[in-house]
Amino acid sequence: MPNAGTCPKCSKGNVALAEFCAGCGFPLGNSQATVGRVPHPNPLPVPDGFRKVAAAADLFFGVHSAWGGKRLLATENLGITLLNVGYGLQEMAVKIEGFDGAGGRLFEIERRLALLQRGQRVEIEVPSYEIPDPPDAVDVRLVRAEYA
């Protein structure tokens, strides 16, 4: 974090390990439980086809094949587009899970992202050799993050 005590909402300087901003009450994320979980007061618009990232306030994802064709074909890489419409985040980890038609989990993959600023999109490629079977459904969950 550039400055642990600076409030991302109102920019007030706080003591380094304050849990809440003295100016506006915003959780400062010195507990990892809150970073990425606090909704931005003015989230950016979310494009059609994007779904909410679990355990995150303002992160969304879209699923596509890496070749731009029909999604989730057996022999193709899996492509995930992550979009941040809220507070800028860094040092992130997300968990990507694939499920079969009966809801059984086919795979679980963790990916790290150095930076995802407000309004930024990042492409995550999961090669087909990491996916034992083509999933019918994909979920993405925020594991941890810091404010950028």
Ligand SMILES: [Zn+2]
């Ligand atoms: Zn504040």
